[in-house]
Amino acid sequence: MTGFKEMARVFACMVVLLAASANIQARQLPDFTDLVEQASAAVVNISTTQKVQSGSMELPEGIEIPELPEGSPFGDLFRHFFGEPGGGMPQEREAKSLGSGFIISKDGYILTNNHVVKDAHEIIVRLADRRELKAEVIGTDERSDVALLKIEAKNLPVAVIGESEQLKVGEWVLAIGSPFGFDRSATAGIVSAKGRALPRENYVPFIQTDVAINPGNSGGPLFNLDGEVVGVNSQIYSRTGGYMGLSFSIPIEVAMDVATQLKEHGKVSRGWLGVLIQDVTLELAESFGMSKPQGALIAKVMPDSPAEAANLQVGDIVMSFNGREIERSSSLPPVVGSTQVGKKVPVKVMREGRTQTLWVELGELPDKDEKIAKAEPSKITSDNRLGVEVADLTDQQRKEIGLEGGVLVQGVGKGAAGDAGIREGDIILRIDGKLIGSVDEFEQRVEKLPEGKSVAVLIQRRGGPIFLALKVPEPK
Incomplete structure (x- = not known):
């Protein structure tokens, strides 16, 4: 009997310990109920209507819509895409879409996405x-995907x-919106x-989460968890x-800065340095004599840019x-x-191999990106240590592309x-500086490249410069 009582006491203690452990775990998990109650009133549903063209597509010359039995589903399909025979002016129809937003001022300013x-x-x-109210667009910014209503x-x-x-990475966050039209989810x-x-989003340092967004x-x-929009x-x-x-x-600081500029000026001005950059890989770090990969490597300096005026160099x-501090190339554009x-x-x-400080007076980011055309080769060679066939570019071709040199x-x-x-179609601009x-x-x-050592090679690919690390193997 004594043994039975002892077992019962042990069992009771285990139950108490398990319950306490469960309570501790429950306390560690966040409770979002108060947050949702307090914050959801400022969240809005946004529905939009767009006018889109729909109607007939033109059939190739000499081809006509076939005669099909009345009521045939294929007849409806042909009419949907190509219109009635002999007719075919495009028809305008309305398309609707849904999104979300949130109120940032008592007098009705609302933040949302540009694409909404x-x-x-x-x-x-x-x-x-x-209440359902019509909204006016105060301004939009495609680069940050922010709109102010x-x-x-x-x-x-x-x-x-x-x-x-x-x-901090690992911190709890919560989203409120209208996924698939389900309000305040x-x-x-x-x-x-x-x-x-x-x-295509270089100027926004996005926050990545595993919150279900649809x-x-x-x-x-x-x-x-404090109910603040981040x-x-x-x-x-x-x-x-x-x-x-x-x-x-989008970080809230970025969105609010855009909203302020849209409200005050109707557009967004951003600082512009005028360089094309890339990450420093381990191999490139070795070629530049660095102890570890860090920073943003300048692959091109734009003509007549603040960077050129400050003597920044490729x-x-x-x-x-x-x-x-710039750890990666992706850190630089948002800061600039x-x-x-x-x-x-x-x-x-x-x-x-040496650090120095330059002073740059920032310009304003241009609206359009640089365009670079393709070129055709003249003189060709294929006998080299790299296993690559290259060709000269004519002066006219270089002028069209906007390059001083290079081989295709x-x-x-x-x-x-x-x-x-290195790929076919690349233009090699520099080797080892x-x-x-x-x-x-x-x-x-x-012919002068050292064996067994990484050297930096600058190429132009699809209109943009890229550094690659190249190593001529040592003879076996």
Whole structure:
């Protein structure tokens, strides 16, 4: 009997310990109920209407719509795409889309995404109290994907603006929006990474999260646990069109800066340095004599740019900009873009193994990107140590492309060039810091390359310069 009582006491203790452990775990998990109740009033649903052209597509000459039995589904299909025989003026129809946003002032200013309201001829904002109001577009900024709207209303609930810079990877965050039109849906997750650079989005250091974001969430707020907006939900990475665990938000500091400029000036001005940059890989770091990969490697300096005026050079590695350390190339554009136009700032670069500080007066980022044309070769060579066939460019071709020198890669075989990633169609501009002006100069430079050591090769590919690390293998 005594043994039974002892077992009962042990069992009771285990139950108490398990319950205490469960309570501790429960306390560690966040409770979002208060946050949602307090913050959701400032979140709005945005529905837009666009006018799109639909109607007949022209059939190739000599081909007519076939005669089909009445009621045939194929007849409807042909009429949908090509219109009625003999007719065919395009018809205008309305398309609707949904998004989200949040109120940033009591008098009706609203933040959302540019792509939510792009090309809309009517925008309706639905508030938490179910009022539906027409919105006016104050301004949009395609580069940051931010839009500022205005509705005529007073004493509206306003979202509390926080600081995304204080976010830490692993921190809990919550999104409220209208995925697929389901108003005020709340989804939670953690911060997966900060400062993400996405293709064609160089001026936004995105916050990456695993919060479930779907079509309709765009433009909605991302909250921290204090109920402060730290980001604007903007994009997802998806192969299906839906959520796959990778969501991206615009830092609230970026969005608010854009909103302020749109409100005050109707457009957004960004600082411009005038360089094309890339990451420093381990192999490139070795070729430049660096102990570790760091900074933004300058692959091209634009003519008549602030960088050219400050004597920044191709091959310089930007280590810090205006006192902010640059770890990767993706860190530089947002810092430059957020710096005031006309301001003179210090830029620390590594050049030929030594660091130096240059002072740059920033210009304003141009609206259009540089365009570079293709060229055809003249003199050709294929007998070299790299296993690559190159050709001269004519003076006219160089003028059209906007290059002072370079040789066109016509073929890549087995060898150091192919191993380095050089491709057919690339233009080789520099090898180991030396300009290549012709096939003859290319051959001379290649013959002098050291064996077993990485050297930097600057190429032009699809209109943009890229550094590659090339190593001529040692003889076996």
